[in-house]
Amino acid sequence: MGVGPSGAPRAAPRALLLILTLLLAAAVPAAGQSTRSASPEADSGGEVTLRVGIQQEFDSLNPFLGFSLASTSVFRLIYPTLTTYGAEDFSVVPELATDWKSSADKLSWTFHIRQGVHWSDGEPVTAGDVAYTFNRMMDDPAAATANGNYVEGFTSVTAPDDRTVVIRTTSPQATMRSIAVPIVPEHVWSSVDDVAEFANQRMPIVGNGPFIATEYRPQQFLTLRANEDFWRGTPNVDRLRFVNFENSDAAVQALRKGEIDVVRDLTPTQFDALRGAENIRRVRGKGRRFYEIVLNPGAANSAGEPIGTGHPALRDPRVRRAIDRAIDREVLVERVLGGYGTVGAGYLPPIFEDYYWTPPPRARRPFSIESANRALDEAGYPRGPDGARHGPAGRPLDFEFVLHGDSSTDALVGEFVKEWLSRLGIRVRLRPVSDNQVNQRTTAGDFDMVVSGWSVNPDPDYVLRLQTCGARPKPGGGGLPDSFLCDRRYDELYARQLAEFDHSERVELVERAQRRFHRMATGLILFYPNALEAYRSDRFAGFMLQPTEGGVITAQQGYWGYYRARPTEQARAASGGAGYRSAAFVIVGVALLGAVVLASVAARRRRTAEHRE
Amino acid sequence: MSAPPNPTGAAGRRLAALAEGWRVYRADRGGLFGLAVLSLVVVLALLAPVLTPPAELDVTRAGGAPLRPPSAENWLGTDESGRSVLLLTWWGARMSLLVGLSAAVLSMLIGTVVGLVAAHFGGWVSTLLLRLTDFFLVLPALVLAIALSTVLSRGVLTIVLAIGVTSWPQTARLVRAQTLTVETRPYIERARALGGGHRHLLGKHVLPAVLPLVFATTTLTVASAIIAESTLSFLGLGDPAMISWGSMLKSAMDTGAVTAGAWWYLLPPGLGIAVVVLSFTLCGRVLETVLNPRLRGERR
Numbered sequence: 001m002g003v004g005p006s007g008a009p010r011a012a013p014r015a016l017l018l019i020l021t022l023l024l025a026a027a028v029p030a031a032g033q034s035t036r037s038a039s040p041e042a043d044s045g046g047e048v049t050l051r052v053g054i055q056q057e058f059d060s061l062n063p064f065l066g067f068s069l070a071s072t073s074v075f076r077l078i079y080p081t082l083t084t085y086g087a088e089d090f091s092v093v094p095e096l097a098t099d100w101k102s103s104a105d106k107l108s109w110t111f112h113i114r115q116g117v118h119w120s121d122g123e124p125v126t127a128g129d130v131a132y133t134f135n136r137m138m139d140d141p142a143a144a145t146a147n148g149n150y151v152e153g154f155t156s157v158t159a160p161d162d163r164t165v166v167i168r169t170t171s172p173q174a175t176m177r178s179i180a181v182p183i184v185p186e187h188v189w190s191s192v193d194d195v196a197e198f199a200n201q202r203m204p205i206v207g208n209g210p211f212i213a214t215e216y217r218p219q220q221f222l223t224l225r226a227n228e229d230f231w232r233g234t235p236n237v238d239r240l241r242f243v244n245f246e247n248s249d250a251a252v253q254a255l256r257k258g259e260i261d262v263v264r265d266l267t268p269t270q271f272d273a274l275r276g277a278e279n280i281r282r283v284r285g286k287g288r289r290f291y292e293i294v295l296n297p298g299a300a301n302s303a304g305e306p307i308g309t310g311h312p313a314l315r316d317p318r319v320r321r322a323i324d325r326a327i328d329r330e331v332l333v334e335r336v337l338g339g340y341g342t343v344g345a346g347y348l349p350p351i352f353e354d355y356y357w358t359p360p361p362r363a364r365r366p367f368s369i370e371s372a373n374r375a376l377d378e379a380g381y382p383r384g385p386d387g388a389r390h391g392p393a394g395r396p397l398d399f400e401f402v403l404h405g406d407s408s409t410d411a412l413v414g415e416f417v418k419e420w421l422s423r424l425g426i427r428v429r430l431r432p433v434s435d436n437q438v439n440q441r442t443t444a445g446d447f448d449m450v451v452s453g454w455s456v457n458p459d460p461d462y463v464l465r466l467q468t469c470g471a472r473p474k475p476g477g478g479g480l481p482d483s484f485l486c487d488r489r490y491d492e493l494y495a496r497q498l499a500e501f502d503h504s505e506r507v508e509l510v511e512r513a514q515r516r517f518h519r520m521a522t523g524l525i526l527f528y529p530n531a532l533e534a535y536r537s538d539r540f541a542g543f544m545l546q547p548t549e550g551g552v553i554t555a556q557q558g559y560w561g562y563y564r565a566r567p568t569e570q571a572r573a574a575s576g577g578a579g580y581r582s583a584a585f586v587i588v589g590v591a592l593l594g595a596v597v598l599a600s601v602a603a604r605r606r607r608t609a610e611h612r613e
Numbered sequence: 614m615s616a617p618p619n620p621t622g623a624a625g626r627r628l629a630a631l632a633e634g635w636r637v638y639r640a641d642r643g644g645l646f647g648l649a650v651l652s653l654v655v656v657l658a659l660l661a662p663v664l665t666p667p668a669e670l671d672v673t674r675a676g677g678a679p680l681r682p683p684s685a686e687n688w689l690g691t692d693e694s695g696r697s698v699l700l701l702t703w704w705g706a707r708m709s710l711l712v713g714l715s716a717a718v719l720s721m722l723i724g725t726v727v728g729l730v731a732a733h734f735g736g737w738v739s740t741l742l743l744r745l746t747d748f749f750l751v752l753p754a755l756v757l758a759i760a761l762s763t764v765l766s767r768g769v770l771t772i773v774l775a776i777g778v779t780s781w782p783q784t785a786r787l788v789r790a791q792t793l794t795v796e797t798r799p800y801i802e803r804a805r806a807l808g809g810g811h812r813h814l815l816g817k818h819v820l821p822a823v824l825p826l827v828f829a830t831t832t833l834t835v836a837s838a839i840i841a842e843s844t845l846s847f848l849g850l851g852d853p854a855m856i857s858w859g860s861m862l863k864s865a866m867d868t869g870a871v872t873a874g875a876w877w878y879l880l881p882p883g884l885g886i887a888v889v890v891l892s893f894t895l896c897g898r899v900l901e902t903v904l905n906p907r908l909r910g911e912r913r
Contacts, residue, residue, distance in 0.1 A: 247866060248869060248872075249866060249869050249870075249871040249872050252869065252872040253871070253872070266869070267867070267868050267869040268868075269679070269680060269693060269868045269869040269870065269872070269873050269875075270869035270872045270873065272873070273869065273872045273873035273874065274872070331673075335672070335679075335694060335695075338679065405849055405850075406849045408693075408864055408867040408868055411864075412672060412694060415671075415672045415673065416672060416673050419671060419672075419673040419674075420673070430852075431766065432852060433766070434763060
């Protein structure tokens, strides 16, 4: 490896220097440019952006179509509703409607609309906009996609003057005070002919709420700006940005690095891993969801014709109750949820204290394999010679358990249930399928057992309705069934609670409906998972939780969490351009590195060239 | 190396060829290493039910604390439900090998039949089969496999089918080329002149001549099939109840093992895939040299 003693040492530094200078000259203007382009954000020092990491995509920004959790939480921020749920305890509070009253027969409701409220393009918000929104949903089937259930019982919605809306219903409905339908501006939407095809992505979106949507990049982010004219007052943060992440680990890493401020839907492992992390505070909220296993009680459509492939033995409530006894909910909460959840009880989750109901000791079905076995013996499902139980007709108890293939919770629950039921002489075949297939098979009744779960609203009507005969699928398609319960007594209790306006009376009826549901055991409520979130405590001092006790930041029934976020002084002091400045440093660094590499390559090439000479 | 005494007859010739093959194979250190590792992994995988208690894979009976780092009790730590990662990796090897091998065999069967038939019969049969092969060749295999495993019900068979059906075109092309060369040889012509039918020609003369090459390709296909299996399982298209290296990686991601810093949950399945795939590739490459003497010169 002899190198020419004279030429090389002189040539190499010269080449290196030359290239370095050239590259630096090229890199510096580029860096300057990138800082300049960021200057609007950097100059307006003191502006605070609240960045929220989400793992769900916005299914639609059209409030008539979007029903994913991500979309509906955005609609609450950019469109008004008649009323909303208070942050403290989910009580109904005025929003666009300042007050409301019903007629003596409870069939006619009058809402008074707030004065001096304007859409973000300056037009006033009137009763006409409200009437237009509801009428569009009643007349146009496409507009009823997301919130059609609210207008089902409406006969007419009129606006006698600019400040008054009158809604007439066919029967008394206790849900009238909590209609969570986003109200849209008539002057924008009357020109939309086909709601089903309208993406509503012209920015900024004309609306009225604490925030205004200003920029949207599908699968990347949605940015909202604070609405300074919001009637309740300007929000504490200047900007709100929802950032999409492919998986939750990536979102957590971004939180750790300070790239986002709030992350939601943490797994128990992640939540534990963030314990004691610097500048990160965790929020463990009681969830609004319940997680259940549906046992097919003999699915039928709304015409009463049997549909699906349910196992006949599951039509026997005694079999369903025996299966319930063979499931150890405490173990599931401990092992599947890592302790972050509440053991399942009646139906509605404990976050709604009024309606939460646990079976009394007499009706309870505690975990006991022996008593489950005894119950099946008595019900006439004897064990065969191989230990497997079979029904009176000789068909073995062999159930297909449909699971969400992408859910690790489902996979674990499936394993546990399979093992427990095998001790009863019942064979369970796990069928993990895509989310779409789970929904299709549930609606078609093509299952023996299936995992299900719903987020519950403060008003329980929506999820209570799922178990009625009316929720069964129609022969031509449509319908949103859950457990195909369709029980006369349950339906009667459901109808009575809907027409009951006295709160304590209604609570009593809802409890009786839950008792009936528990007794029939078509849906086994396993647990209520906690909502696990975390936020940067160096940038935010706190958020308004809903409810105040054990509440959540993001998955609220309202906009309180984002609206009343409290940024720290540190967040205000840090200028928004930091990200761009570091990008400039990176560019310069990369350029320097490239220069060094290029220079050394050039030097070596030169060396070998000289060597050849 | 003791050569068999007086090699006479077909059996003797075959034995001698085998001995010569082994001599060439032995000379390659990489090939020997691959073979050794592979034998070890296969033996361990086969003996898993004998050497380890399968009950400990049952989540309802797992006793350990969730996501613990390696310790004297659990050498490779535990997963999110308290099972030993060592045990999971061990049993995962069974599924990864099983799926990899069956998918490779399936792809080999399809590829060989298509290649043989296309080359032997020629004409419109060949045109038809070759266009079909081309069609599958240009189709992105992973996308097709994902589509297949979404449509079909989840399970081992679906994964095997999805990989097998998408990975045969290379084999088919290779076999066709080899068949074309073999069929020009005089002994085939002689057999044909003596009245040998298609079945006799293909079964007695062409297939035996093509088989060694097919064997070498299959060894290489196993490697890519194992990777494909892991990919599909990682994307959540496998059966979550079945333990394979890909599904281990998926549950590690799903439960947030990265955030928790649980390297012991991610490394073993990842290294397992890397080592087994490397071994298969090493063996396959050497087998190619053994069976195709023309390659020998180039490799030295």
